[in-house]
Amino acid sequence: MIPRPRPERFRLRRTMMFMNAQKPGLIKDAYIYGCDSIMLDLEDAVAENQKDAARFSLYHALRSIDYGDTEVVVRINGLDTPHWQEDVRVCVAGGADGIRIAKCESAQDVHTVEHAVEQAEREFGVEPGRTLLMAALESPKGILNAYEICSASERMFGVAISGGDFRKCMQTTPQRDGVDMLFARGQMLLAARAAGIQCFDTVFTDLDDQEGFEAEVRQNKAMGFDGKSLINPKQIRFVHQVFAPTQKEVIQAEKILLAYREQSAAGVGVFTVDGKMIDVAFIPGAERTLRLARACGMYEGDLV
Amino acid sequence: MEILKPAIAGTLESSDAQVTIEPGKAGIELTLTSSVMNQYGRQIRATILEALERLDVSNARVTVVDKGALDCTLKARVECAVFRSCGQSAANIPWGGVVR
Amino acid sequence: MRNAVGREIPDALLTNGREVYQGRNHMDGRYLQKAAPKTRRYEKPQESKVVESIAQALRDCGAKSGMTFSFHHHLRDGDYVVNMVMQTAIEELGLKELTIAATSLGAAHDPIADYIEAGKVVGIQTSGIRGRMGEVVSAGKLKTPAVIRSHGGRPRAIEGGEVHIDIAFIAAPTSDCVGNCRGIGGKSNCGSLGYAMTDAKYADHVVVITDCLVDFPNMPASVEAIDVDAVVVVDSIGNPQKIASAAARISQNPRDLMMAENVAKVIASTPYFKDGFSFQTGVGGPSLAANLFLEQYMDERKIRMGWAIGGICGPMVELLKKGKVGKVIDVQDFDLDGVNSIHQTPGHFEMSASQYANPANKGAFVNKLDFVVLAALEIDTGFNVNVLTGSDGILRGAPGGHPDAAAGSKCCIIVTPLIRGRMATVCEHVVTVTTPGDCVDVLVTDYGIAVNPLRPDLIACLDSAGIPHVTIEELKEKAYSLVGRPDDLEWEDQVVAILEARDGTILDVVRKIKPFTLD
Numbered sequence: 076m077i078p079r080p081r082p083e084r085f086r087l088r089r090t091m092m093f094m095n096a097q098k099p100g101l102i103k104d105a106y107i108y109g110c111d112s113i114m115l116d117l118e119d120a121v122a123e124n125q126k127d128a129a130r131f132s133l134y135h136a137l138r139s140i141d142y143g144d145t146e147v148v149v150r151i152n153g154l155d156t157p158h159w160q161e162d163v164r165v166c167v168a169g170g171a172d173g174i175r176i177a178k179c180e181s182a183q184d185v186h187t188v189e190h191a192v193e194q195a196e197r198e199f200g201v202e203p204g205r206t207l208l209m210a211a212l213e214s215p216k217g218i219l220n221a222y223e224i225c226s227a228s229e230r231m232f233g234v235a236i237s238g239g240d241f242r243k244c245m246q247t248t249p250q251r252d253g254v255d256m257l258f259a260r261g262q263m264l265l266a267a268r269a270a271g272i273q274c275f276d277t278v279f280t281d282l283d284d285q286e287g288f289e290a291e292v293r294q295n296k297a298m299g300f301d302g303k304s305l306i307n308p309k310q311i312r313f314v315h316q317v318f319a320p321t322q323k324e325v326i327q328a329e330k331i332l333l334a335y336r337e338q339s340a341a342g343v344g345v346f347t348v349d350g351k352m353i354d355v356a357f358i359p360g361a362e363r364t365l366r367l368a369r370a371c372g373m374y375e376g377d378l379v
Numbered sequence: 380m381e382i383l384k385p386a387i388a389g390t391l392e393s394s395d396a397q398v399t400i401e402p403g404k405a406g407i408e409l410t411l412t413s414s415v416m417n418q419y420g421r422q423i424r425a426t427i428l429e430a431l432e433r434l435d436v437s438n439a440r441v442t443v444v445d446k447g448a449l450d451c452t453l454k455a456r457v458e459c460a461v462f463r464s465c466g467q468s469a470a471n472i473p474w475g476g477v478v479r
Numbered sequence: 480m481r482n483a484v485g486r487e488i489p490d491a492l493l494t495n496g497r498e499v500y501q502g503r504n505h506m507d508g509r510y511l512q513k514a515a516p517k518t519r520r521y522e523k524p525q526e527s528k529v530v531e532s533i534a535q536a537l538r539d540c541g542a543k544s545g546m547t548f549s550f551h552h553h554l555r556d557g558d559y560v561v562n563m564v565m566q567t568a569i570e571e572l573g574l575k576e577l578t579i580a581a582t583s584l585g586a587a588h589d590p591i592a593d594y595i596e597a598g599k600v601v602g603i604q605t606s607g608i609r610g611r612m613g614e615v616v617s618a619g620k621l622k623t624p625a626v627i628r629s630h631g632g633r634p635r636a637i638e639g640g641e642v643h644i645d646i647a648f649i650a651a652p653t654s655d656c657v658g659n660c661r662g663i664g665g666k667s668n669c670g671s672l673g674y675a676m677t678d679a680k681y682a683d684h685v686v687v688i689t690d691c692l693v694d695f696p697n698m699p700a701s702v703e704a705i706d707v708d709a710v711v712v713v714d715s716i717g718n719p720q721k722i723a724s725a726a727a728r729i730s731q732n733p734r735d736l737m738m739a740e741n742v743a744k745v746i747a748s749t750p751y752f753k754d755g756f757s758f759q760t761g762v763g764g765p766s767l768a769a770n771l772f773l774e775q776y777m778d779e780r781k782i783r784m785g786w787a788i789g790g791i792c793g794p795m796v797e798l799l800k801k802g803k804v805g806k807v808i809d810v811q812d813f814d815l816d817g818v819n820s821i822h823q824t825p826g827h828f829e830m831s832a833s834q835y836a837n838p839a840n841k842g843a844f845v846n847k848l849d850f851v852v853l854a855a856l857e858i859d860t861g862f863n864v865n866v867l868t869g870s871d872g873i874l875r876g877a878p879g880g881h882p883d884a885a886a887g888s889k890c891c892i893i894v895t896p897l898i899r900g901r902m903a904t905v906c907e908h909v910v911t912v913t914t915p916g917d918c919v920d921v922l923v924t925d926y927g928i929a930v931n932p933l934r935p936d937l938i939a940c941l942d943s944a945g946i947p948h949v950t951i952e953e954l955k956e957k958a959y960s961l962v963g964r965p966d967d968l969e970w971e972d973q974v975v976a977i978l979e980a981r982d983g984t985i986l987d988v989v990r991k992i993k994p995f996t997l998d
Binding site: 098099100103126127128130131132134135136138139140157160161164165168169199 | 388389392393394395448449450451454455456458459462463468469470472474475478479
């Protein structure tokens with residue numbers, strides 16, 4: 076069995092790649108493509124009569140495959156199905172880093188899953204609070220309740236919109252400029268930032284439309300998303316490219332952190348870097364930039 | 380566990396294995412075919428028999444068609460077939476107990 | 480006797496001056512006495528060499544038991560000619576003790592397995608062997624061990640007289656009435672006829688079999704009438720659907736693409752990647768996809784490929800048409816884009832197998848090659864590659880031009896997934912060595928890159944380009960940690976196939992596999 080370290084609530088999650096938990100050939104080494112998180116799917120990708128088989132396969136994958144630094148999140152079946160409780164049990168027993176709650180519409184939904192997770196952690200002797208949660212918002216109600224969902228639990232690390240179902244509810248289809256989900260994305264981002272958790276955009280499903288995919292990723296970055304859900308490994312590289320900081324940003328962040336160390340050691344709270352006024356409020360952003368830069372192979376120092 | 384009815388789990392896709400289990404009376408009667416028989420046949424058989432033993436299955440006819448599955452997949456397919464044959468595959472699986 | 484790749488070669492095989500493999504370029508500088516065929520004179524003017532049937536052609540050429548017949552494999556899995564000829568020779572003429580010397584044999588030739596079992600075919604010399612024929616040879620049913628040679632090793636052996644061809648059969652998409660043949664212009668086109676050229680020059684008799692007789696003269700001819708004894712017109716020489724696929728598509732498999740991208744990265748990090756560089760790639764998923772990423776690097780550096788060789792298919796033709804490669808020199812075509820381009824697109828030329836890869840002539844194309852990208856069934860920690868035997872020890876592959884291009888090129892890159900199902904591709908010892916490790920420079924897998932320690936210069940290139948790499952031992956351990964350590968295959972003593980290195984020394988032997996039982 077492969078021991079996994081305690082999951083980090085706030086880590087780099089630029090790319091979360093979906094994988095059918097029932098396909099042995101896929102899940103055995105999904106991490107080789109270099110995505111930040113893999114999303115093993117027990118929900119839509121698994122046929123109704125194979126839910127049981129997928130759980131056995133998931134359990135042994137979690138226990139025996141070394142996913143290294145790649146985060147392993149499992150998408151469980153909806154709370155309106157007979158499957159989700161057993162899904163939670165297998166995720167906790169197998170040691171998944173996180174659970175993605177499908178079709179989440181309220182803080183109560185989060186609490187319901189959280190309760191089941193707590194029970195499972197007790198049942199399987201897993202450290203309490205280890206298993207993280209994220210919510211997928213797939214309906215107008217989910218979007219309207221985004222803030223209460225985002226702030227429902229200390230286990231919540233992020234929230235994602237699920238475009239397929241949401242667009243159906245809204246009677247729209249994917250638009251080139253993203254106007255179909257502009258408000259929903261914005262509302263979800265506001266809620267996530269207000270609650271202090273991460274926010275992820277939906278999948279782009281037309282693999283032949285590279286141009287459309289790239290436009291959407293650029294918009295995601297511009298809107299302030301932390302990352303994106305993906306359906307194919309070949310989408311990873313571009314997302315990482317777009318989400319990478321510029322060389323200028325990296326140098327600036329490094330300067331800020333170095334100056335902050337020197338100045339705070341000397342008891343100075345506000346100082347200037349390249350003529351710009353800097354205080355403690357700039358530090359988390361600069362640290363985030365350097366962590367991102369390190370993940371992108373652009374930074375090898377030891378400030379973060 | 381006692382095998383009550385025939386059950387099947389897994390597919391014939393590459394890297395998977397299809398396990399069929401049926402009630403039997405004469406211990407474990409295993410029929411194994413594998414695309415990697417010469418190099419891994421004995422290890423595959425050991426993995427299957429160990430999984431059955433953990434589940435306390437002592438009488439069954441078991442047919443495994445292996446398409447190059449890793450051990451974790453073999454175990455998953457055997458266990459699923461056994462739980463299905465007992466009608467117990469949907470909930471309250473003893474994760475970390477006899478399933479490990 | 481143990482050879483340079485650590486394989487034990489039975490002394491009984493080391494007769495008539497035959498040596499074991501002693502390393503790359505061991506035979507360099509030696510002299511070769513070429514063997515001349517004994518050919519019939521046709522002084523009288525003749526209207527036509529067309530005869531009514533294969534049987535008639537065989538009789539005219541004095542076919543008898545014990546002879547060696549040669550074939551070439553441009554019709555690939557669509558080929559009807561080998562089966563037609565062997566059936567006629569054995570069932571109509573009652574010949575036996577025959578040897579088939581083919582450039583390759585494949586799934587199309589399953590019926591020959593029956594002739595092996597019946598003892599009618601007693602010898603096989605080929606580059607590739609698959610399907611039922613591979614199974615019966617592996618089962619020890621062929622009277623003499625099969626001899627497996629590379630595409631360059633075969634013309635060497637023919638020219639040096641180690642293989643004497645009594646009758647060569649040319650499967651010709653078009654021929655005129657006296658035997659000028661081309662690979663295009665008919666209904667079963669295959670493009671290049673490169674592998675047939677040496678056969679036609681060194682066989683005592685040459686029979687052309689075509690399904691499209693064209694006006695004299697069929698020019699420019701790939702096989703020339705001056706070497707041909709008889710022409711037979713049949714309904715069909717092959718199944719066009721299986722001769723050339725519609726188009727060899729670049730793989731969309733993300734694993735293949737990831738590996739291909741790394742292959743291109745490695746290539747771009749070496750000093751050989753400069754304007755005018757030369758390149759060969761296989762048609763396997765990740766090898767072919769390397770074209771795509773290489774083109775991006777070429778555009779970035781504003782350089783062009785000088786020339787490309789090997790088996791040719793669409794993506795290479797596309798580069799030629801875009802002016803990104805200067806010349807394409809073609810020994811075989813894999814798809815209709817290749818077939819339709821040879822002799823048509825300026826810069827797309829045909830070459831013989833000897834010109835392509837023969838180590839004993841005065842300079843084959845492979846000797847000037849900068850890069851070759853090749854696949855592998857297995858590669859071991861000595862960088863030895865197996866492309867012939869499966870994990871069950873059965874013959875089911877083809878060295879083809881693999882050992883030739885690997886030996887000749889400045890940078891030979893093997894690209895393969897670390898595991899296939901439960902098979903460790905990177906392993907401790909390959910089942911059979913088909914390309915020796917001293918010819919292999921870089922291994923690219925989906926789990927990492929390894930460079931042969933014999934090439935510290937390439938290691939430095941990767942380091943300075945910031946391309947991470949590990950040792951091949953680490954890759955092997957990773958593979959075994961995923962699939963488990965394989966049990967050793969169990970063999971009997973009988974040698975069923977001899978694997979000749981391209982220089983004619985013995986690289987390895989394949990023995991009869993013991994029937995496997997679980998207990």
